[in-house]
Amino acid sequence: MRRPFIAGNWKLHKTTAEAVTLVKALEAGLADVTDRDIVVAPVFTVLTSVSSALGDSNIAVAAQNCFPEMQGAYTGEVSPLLLKDAGCRYVIVGHSERRQLFGETDGFINRKLKAVVDTGLTAIFCVGETLEEREQGRTFEVLEKQLRGGLENLLRDAMARVVVAYEPVWAIGTGKTASAAQAQQAHAFIRDLLSRLYDADLACRIRIVYGGSVKPDNVDGLLSQQDIDGALVGGASLKAEDFIRIVRFLPS
Numbered sequence: 460m461r462r463p464f465i466a467g468n469w470k471l472h473k474t475t476a477e478a479v480t481l482v483k484a485l486e487a488g489l490a491d492v493t494d495r496d497i498v499v500a501p502v503f504t505v506l507t508s509v510s511s512a513l514g515d516s517n518i519a520v521a522a523q524n525c526f527p528e529m530q531g532a533y534t535g536e537v538s539p540l541l542l543k544d545a546g547c548r549y550v551i552v553g554h555s556e557r558r559q560l561f562g563e564t565d566g567f568i569n570r571k572l573k574a575v576v577d578t579g580l581t582a583i584f585c586v587g588e589t590l591e592e593r594e595q596g597r598t599f600e601v602l603e604k605q606l607r608g609g610l611e612n613l614l615r616d617a618m619a620r621v622v623v624a625y626e627p628v629w630a631i632g633t634g635k636t637a638s639a640a641q642a643q644q645a646h647a648f649i650r651d652l653l654s655r656l657y658d659a660d661l662a663c664r665i666r667i668v669y670g671g672s673v674k675p676d677n678v679d680g681l682l683s684q685q686d687i688d689g690a691l692v693g694g695a696s697l698k699a700e701d702f703i704r705i706v707r708f709l710p711s
C-alpha cells in the first residue's frame with residue numbers, strides 16, 4: 460500500500476507574513492492527519508520562515524527548484540545543500556513551467572534529480588505532455604522521453620527518494636482537469652515504464668501523483684484511481700480551506 464502524498468506548489472505567491480499565516484492555518488487544520496505525507500512548496504525567500512513556523516509538525520517543506528551543483532560561481536542559484544540547510548525535505552524538479560519558460564532540458568533535469576537525491580532530499584519529478592502533443596497522439600512517447608531522460612543513470616536505491624508527478628501541461632492553471640480515466644491511463648503507463656526501467660517491485664512502491672487543476676470538488680475522484688497516489692496542487696493550495704479539504708480527500 461502506497462502512502463498518499465499531497466503537495467502544494469505555491470509558485471510565485473505569498474510574502475513571509477502570508478506564508479506563515481497559511482502554514483499555521485494548515486497546521487491547525489491538519490494536525491490529526493497521520494496517514495499521508497503533506498508538503499508545502501513556498502518560494503525560496505520564505506523557506507526558512509516556513510520551516511521554523513512548522514517546527515516538527517506533520518507538514519514538510521519543499522523547494523520549487525534547485526541548481527545541480529553544491530557550490531561555486533553560479534550567481535543567483537541555490538543548491539540542494541542550502542535547501543536542506545533551510546529546512547527542506549523535498550525539491551520539485553522538472554516542472555513544466557521551468558521546462559517551458561526557462562528552457563530546462565531532460566539532461567539538466569537529470570543533473571538536478573541526482574543532486575537532490577545525493578543530498579538526501581526527495582525529488583518531486585514532474586512530467587507531462589502539452590495539449591498539442593496529446594492531440595497528436597504522442598502523450599506516451601513524450602512521457603517516456605521525459606522519464607528516460609530525467610532518470611538516466613539514476614540507480615534503483617536512489618529511486619526511494621523520488622516521487623513522480625504526472626502533470627498534463629494543458630491542465631495546469633486552466634481549470635481543465637484530466638478526467639480520472641485519462642489520468643489513470645497516464646499513471647498506469649508511467650508505472651509500467653518504471654517497471655521496465657527498474658523492476659516490478661520498485662514500480663509497485665513508487666508514488667505517482669497527479670497535478671493539474673486539482674480542486675476540492677475533483678480530488679476524490681482522481682485519487683480513487685488505482686495508480687494515482689496523491690496530488691501536486693497549484694492554485695488551490697494557496698487557500699487553507701481548499702488545501703485542507705484536498706489533503707483530506709475521500710477515496711471511494
Ligand SMILES: O=C[C@H](O)COP(=O)(O)O
Pocket residue numbers: 468554626630631632633634670671672673691692693694695
Ligand atoms: O505544480 C502544480 C501544478 O502546476 C498544478 O497547478 P494548478 O493546480 O494551479 O493547475
